[in-house]
Amino acid sequence: MKTCLNKTNEKAKKTRSSAMQEMKRKVLIIDDDAISRMMMKLYLDTSFDVLEAENGSVGIDTVTSHADVSVIFLDLNMPKMDGYDFLEALQKKYAEQPANIYITSCSPRAEFYGNATSRGLNTNWVTGYYEKPFMMERVLQEI
Amino acid sequence: MPNQFLLTKEQINRLFPFYIHIDSDQKIISYGEHLSKIITLPIGSSLTDIFGVKPEGLLQTPFQELNGRNYQLVMEPKIEDESPFILQGDMLCLEDNGGIIFLSTPTFNAYKTDSSGDAVLPTSSARSALHTVREATSDDEKNANDRPKKDDRIGTNNIKGMAITDAAGSIEWVSKDFEISTGYHLKEILGKRPRDVVYGQASTHIPSSYVDDMVKKKKAFSFDNIGYNRRGNMYWFRTTVQPIVDEKGNITGRYYTFEDITEYKMNEDAYRHSIDMWKFAINSSGDEVWAFDVENNSMKTSLKFREMIGMEDEDEISFSDLAHKMHPDDYKRYSKEIIPALTTNDPSFSFDCRLQNKEGKYRYYKIRGKVMEFDDDGTPILYFGTLADINKEKEKDIELQKAASRMEALLKTINYGIILENEKRELTLISNGVYDIFPIPYPAEQLIGYNCSNLANDLAYLFKPETRFAARIDEVLAERKAVFDEIMYMADGRILERDYIPIYVNNEYYGHLWKYKDITDRKTLEQQLRTSEARLTSLMNNFNQAIMFEDRDQTVLFANETFRSILTNAGLSGDIVGKKSMPLLDEVKYFFEKPDAEVERVKELVLHKTAANNDLLKDKTGRTYKRQFIPVIAGNEESGFLWVYDDITETIEASRKLVEQKEYYHRILHELPSDIVILTPEHRFIFANKAAVKNDDVREWIIGKTMYEYYQFRKIDKAFIDKRTAMFAEVLSTKKSTSTVDVYNNPDGTQKYILRVLSPFVAQNNTVTEVIGYGIDITEQVRNEKMAELQEKRVRDLLNFTSDGIFTCDGDLKLAFFNPSFARILDVQDDPSAPSLNLKELLGENEKQIIHGLLGSLTGTEDIRAANVSITRSGAKKYLEISFMKALETEANLYIGKITDITERVNKEKNLNQMIEKERELNNSKSQFIRITSHELRTPLAIIQANVEILQLAKTLPPEKAAQIKDDEMLSRMAKEVTHMTETLNQLLMISRIENGKIEYAPQTVNMNFYLNEINKELYSPHSDGRRLEISLPEETIKLKIDPKLMRHAIVNLVNNAFKYSTGKQAPTLTLSETDTETRIDIEDHGIGIPEEDKEKLFTTFFRASNTGVIHGSGIGLTIVEYVVNMHGGKIAFTSEQGKGSVFSIILSKQEEATNEENSGDRR
Missing domain, CATH: 3.30.450.20 (PAS domain)
Structure with missing residues (x-):
């Protein structure tokens, strides 16, 4: 009776685990530096479904095609479309914040907020800011 | 009610609870149950013993007579102390000697009455009686069914x-x-x-x-x-x-x-x-009554009858008594006329006679009588009659008769023509006057009864027009209304006045009266009178005085227009002529200030009839009238009163003003702070005001005295008197004012200054009639003048000593005054006598405009406007603060100006500003420095960190995954970033040294060809991105004196930039060239180029062009380049086109190569 019960529990656990596997949250890393992306991916891979974009433009496409992206790591200084342009495009496209956005940049935090505000961006969409170099453990904890 | 008493006792009790049944002897047989509760009646006792009975005799009446009839009976119990009730009711006789039954109802008059007759509480027995009934x-009630x-x-x-x-x-x-x-x-x-x-x-x-x-x-x-x-x-x-x-x-x-x-x-x-x-x-009827019994010769009369004839004491009088009282004439008439006329057919009479009253005088009475009985012979034996006093009527009749005969006599003798006609138009009277007017041929006696319409026709020819006379008579008679004062014109020119009076007696027409009067004379007179009256009236109306004339009965005869206008003002309009003046006065009296006093006064005047001329009265509007009252005497009697009211308000006002004015001027003279005297040419006082002579007595005394006497009185010294006398003489001779200032010493040591003026009053004939002398205390003015002098000196001193330039000028900046400092500051001659200077000449065009702007903006004397200007005088630039204000409110074109030399201050300020600017820039660049460096250092650090983390993680990864990680690549990447960081740090170090001025410039002559080749070999063969620098050197060796270390910084920087910003493009080129004067090093790339708008700021520290994008850079390099090149006395130039590339050139001068050394430390 007891074994039987245990078996059932095991089964339930398994089902739940696989369900969780399927339900892995999607994370998008937008950074022109491949090493940075790789580093972050290595950390995030185990618990998240990691997507990458080497600039803002690719980032926008990725967000569009993956509506279920829940976290975005965004570098600011990028060729083609930088972080500011990406935010602008995103805020034009979506009425509401589609995902939590974390800025990862070498630029000081204050500089970003100054520039973003002067460009008319809604900085409320920015959930967190990590000044490069940063400790990935801390990031993992927070998200 | 049936006579038969058929009811049982019980039934009777029910129906008549208060009945009493008695037998024929009045003995009580039985009585009602209710009655028995009020009173106990012993059976068999007599009713009249117990009750008092009304009517008393009734019960004694035999039954037979009462039988069948009802009687009301009232019974009252004979109780000694009180009678609480009465019984009232029908008495009924029963047949067959059944006795009498009273169907009685008790009424309880049982209440004691008080003194005023009001009933009070019932007596105890009555109370109990009532209770019993109840x-x-x-x-x-219990037996109600028996009802x-x-x-x-x-x-x-x-x-x-x-x-x-x-x-x-x-x-x-x-x-x-x-x-x-x-x-x-x-x-x-x-x-x-x-x-x-x-x-x-x-x-x-x-x-x-x-x-x-x-x-x-x-x-x-x-x-x-x-x-x-x-x-x-x-x-x-x-x-x-x-x-x-x-x-x-x-x-x-x-x-x-x-x-x-x-x-x-x-x-x-x-x-x-x-x-x-x-x-x-x-x-x-007012009649008295009498009866006369002929047989007994006795007359019964009412008491008043007897009183009339003075026989009130007698009960009866005899006929002879009456006959005795009767006037003998009347008694004869009575005996002759009345008595025989009384027959059985007409047994009544009416007879007026005189009876003697108790005073013995005869009065008229009307006795009316009727024979009541005749004896068998037809002789009256009993009269009844009345007596009435008709004395008044009789006397009136007689009086009338007398009056009529008198009137007739009067009419006949009267001057007027009177014709009296009866209702048939028969003439009844014609007066003698008629004959004076009309030529009538018949005497008056013959004319009586003559038909008057005939008479009128007879007389018609006398009138003009002829037909009018008779026609008019018919007209008047038809109307039968009195016509008075009808004017008729006669053919012979006479004028008649006629009255027609119809005569009515008791509303019945009895004829009429004509009255003719010759008024020819009167008319003529009237005409004259009217003319003179009209003249007089118009005269009167034009008088300013209000005139009213009334007759002695105070009926207004005349009032002129002025009088009427006063009345109108008083609220009374309409014609007053013919009205009584006193009621009129009552109507308007409230127009006057003292209404009742005015009425009283008028009454008094009329009563005393004495002329009065000086009454003054005021009306409510404040106007004053003078009244004259003149009784007009005609003959010995006053015929009326003349009232004249003169409105003297203006006169009073004028005289009051005159007095006021005089007083006013006197008061002014007295109140003036100056002492004033008026003197005759003989030097005698006419007037001295209070300031001149303070003592009132002296002031009074002085009038008429000479000035000399006054001075003596005041014990003034001779010299003063002589001086003043001389002055006086001078005024008289020159006829002009003269003055002197007297100085007095006050007790407190101060001085008092009096300006003495003697001024002649020159009359029209050019003689001096009076001399007016006055003194004015001018101490204050003298003191003020002195003060002003002092003040002026102080201001002058101030102006002389102040370091500011003070000046006045007009709107065109033409100077009127300037102080020494002004001359000093502006470097002009300090000579007040010099020809007037214009400030404009000292100023440049710009400054002139500024100053005109200042002057134009001034609003009032309080307003001060200032501006800073600079001028150049004697080659030196001076900064001035210049300010203006309006000198006077009244003078628009006069300004006071002040200039202050602020050159020193301005220079100081400039230096200070420069220092502040420097400091600010420094601060700015420091924060910029920190910001940029942190970013520039973070970027490679981030990369290094990422690589390191990956490498660390790789150890934990499964082998197949770890193999994917290319360790070498990552390590070289990290090395590159380390190099980058080192470069950045070097640059920072360099800039830091530059900023601190710690760069040592150590020039030496360098073979540029070799020098550049060495750099190329070392760094760009190839460059880290793999490309090679294309270097082009001249054939001839170029030698320059440079600091090779520093110059290397500049060149490496430029070349590195050229590579950095042209990634993937054609490799950059370095070209060394030389002209006669300069040596150039051109570094050309084919990269992104520099946007036009960024070119200007290119050499600013930390500036990076907008199109650099993700290309790393600190914005320091070009600063270093510029600095180094400058240090070498050269210059840096560039040309660039966005998207195509740039050329940076280091240009070093050959000649100045050596001299630049001295400036090396000066640059930052």
């Missing part, structure tokens, strides 16, 4: 019987006869008020509230009412209400009795009416 009736059935009830014409109610007046019990007479059964009316039952419709009765009130006061009372019975006939009944009171004095009920008194009331009325009628008839 109890008895309640017992009776007659409804059908048995009768309902008589009138109401009678009894009722008992509770305290509030609601019926509890009624007697049988009440039921019978009203027709209501007790059951039907239980709880109703008796009045509602008995009064019927519409009756007059006293209010129930009054009845209630009386009952509450425990008062018994009765009242008579008119009611209507059920047949609708009016009847009278008397209601008696008695409160029923128990032993404790509480009201427990009411006892009502109703009694029919209609007949009595009717009789009473009829009797009273007839008496009244007769009284009235006799009184109004």
Whole structure:
């Protein structure tokens, strides 16, 4: 009776685990530096479904095609479309914040907020800011 | 009511609870149960022993005579101390000697009355009697079934019987006869008020509230009412209400009795009416009554009759007494005319005669009589008659007759022509005057009875027009209305005035009277009078005085326009001529200030009839009138009064003003702070004001005295007097004012200055009539003048000593005044006598405009406007602060200006500003530095960190994954970033050294060809991105004196930039070239180029062009380049096109190569 019960529990656990596997949250890393992306991916891979974009433009496409992206790591200084342009495009496209956005940049935090505000961006969409170099453990904890 | 007494005793008791049955001997046989409760009647005793009975004799009347008839009987118990009730009711004789039965109703008059006749509490026996009745009736209720059935009830014409109610007046019990007479059964009316039952419709009765009130006061009372019975006939009944009171004095009920008194009331009325009628008839006839019995020669008369003839003491008089009183003439007439005329056919007479009254004088009486009886011979034996006093009428008649005859005589002799005609137009009287007017050929006696219409025709020819006369007479007669003062013109020029008066006697037309009067003279006179009156009136109307003339009865005869206008002002309009003046005055008196006093005064004047000229009176508007009252005497009598009112308001006002003015000027003269005297040319005082002579007595004394006398009086020294006398003489001779200033020493040591002026008053004939002398205390002015002098000196000193330039100028900047400092600052000659200087000449165009702007913006004297300007004088630039204000409010074109030399200050400020700017820049670049460096250092660090983390993680990864990680690549990447960081740090170090001025410039002559080749070999063969620098050197060796270390920084920087910004493009080129004067190093790339807008700021530290994008850079490099090149005395230049590439050139001068050394430390 007891074994039987245990078996059932095991089964339930398994089902739940696989369900969780399927339900892995999607994370998008937008950074022109491949090493940075790789580093972050290595950390995030185990618990998240990691997507990458080497600039803002690719980032926008990725967000569009993956509506279920829940976290975005965004570098600011990028060729083609930088972080500011990406935010602008995103805020034009979506009425509401589609995902939590974390800025990862070498630029000081204050500089970003100054520039973003002067460009008319809604900085409320920015959930967190990590000044490069940063400790990935801390990031993992927070998200 | 049937005579037969068929009812049983019980039935009688029910029907008539208060009955008494007696036998023919008046012995009591039985009586009602209820009655027995009030009074005990011993059976067999005599009724009259117990009761007093009214009418008394009734009971003595034999039964036979009473038989079959009803009588009202009233019985009162003969009780000694009190009689609580009476019994009232019908007496009924029973047949067959059955005795008499009284169907009585008790009325309790048992209330003691007080002195005013009001009933008070009932006596105890009465109280108990009433209680007994009440109890008895309640017992009776138990047997109510014995009462007659409804059908048995009768309902008589009138109401009678009894009722008992509770305290509030609601019926509890009624007697049988009440039921019978009203027709209501007790059951039907239980709880109703008796009045509602008995009064019927519409009756007059006293209010129930009054009845209630009386009952509450425990008062018994009765009242008579008119009611209507059920047949609708009016009847009278008397209601008696008695409160029923128990032993404790509480009201427990009411006892009502109703009694029919209609007949009595009717009789009473009829009797009273007839008496009244007769009284009235006799009184109004005023006649006295007499009766004469011829046989007994006795005359019965009313008392007044006898009083008339003075025989009031006698009871009877005889005919001879009367005959004796009669006037003998009248008695004869009576005997002759009256007595024989009395026959059986006409036995009455009326005879006016004179009777002697008690004073013995005869008065006229009218005796009217009628023979009542004749004897068989036809001789009167009994007269009745009246006597009336007609003395007044008789005397009037006689008086009238006399008057008429007098009048006739008068009319006949009167001057006027009087013609009297009767209603048939027959002439009855013609006066002598008629003959004076008309030529009538017949004497007056013959004309009596002559037809007057004929007479009129006879006389018509005398009038013009002829036909008018008779026609007019017919007209007037047809109207029969009095016509007065009709003017008629006669052919011979005379003028007649005619009156027509119809004569009526008792509204009946009796003819008429014509009165003719020759008024020719009067008319002429009138004409003259009217003319003169008109003249006078117009004259009067044009008078300013108000004139009114009245006759002695105070009827207004005339009032001129002024008078009428005053009346109009007083609120009285309309013509006043012909009206009485006193009522008019009453109407307008409130127009005057003192209405009643005015009325009194007028009455007084009229009463004394003495002329009065000086009455002053005021009206309410404040105007003043002077009144003249003149009684006008004609003959010895005053014929009227003349009133003249003169409005003297203006006169008074004018004189008041004159006095006021005089006083005013005197007061001014006295009040003036100056001492003033007026002198005659002889030097005598005419006037001295208070300031001149303070003592009032002296001032009075001085008038008429000479000035010399005054000075003596004041003990003034001779020299002063001489001086003043000389001055006076001078004024007289020159006829012009002269003045001197006297200085007096005050006790406190200060001085007093008096300006003495003597001024002649020159008359028209050019002689001096008066000399006016006055002194004015000018101490203050003198003091002020001195003060002003001092003030001016102070200002002058101030202006001389101040370092500011002070000046005045006009709007065109033409200088009027300037102080020494002004001259010094502006470097102009300090010479007040120099020709006027214009500030404009000292200023540049710009400054002139600024100053004109200042002047234009000034708003008032308080307003000061300032500006800073700079001028160049004697080659030196000066900064000035210049300010202006308006000198005076009144003078628009005068300005006060001030200039301050602020050159020093401005220079200081400039230096300070420069320092501040420097400091600011420094601060700015420091924060910029920190910001940029942090970013520039973070970027490679981030990459390194990422790589390191990956490498670390790789150890934990499964081998197949770890193999994917290219360790070498990552390590070289990290090395590259380390190099980058090192470069950045070097640059920072460099800049830091530059900023601190710690760069040592150590020039040495360098073979540039070799030098550049070495750099190329070392760094760019190839460059880290793999490309090679294309270097182009001249064939000839170029030698330059440079600091090779520093220059290497510049060149490497430029070349590195060229590579950095042209990634993936053609490799950069370095070209060394030389001209006669300079050496150039050109570094060309084919990269992104520099946007046009960024070119200017290119050498600014930390500036990076907008198109650098993700290309790393600190913005320091070009600063270093510029600095190094400058240090070498050269310059850096560039050309660039965005998207195509740039050329940076280091240009070093050959000649100045050596001299630049000295500036090396100066740059930052």
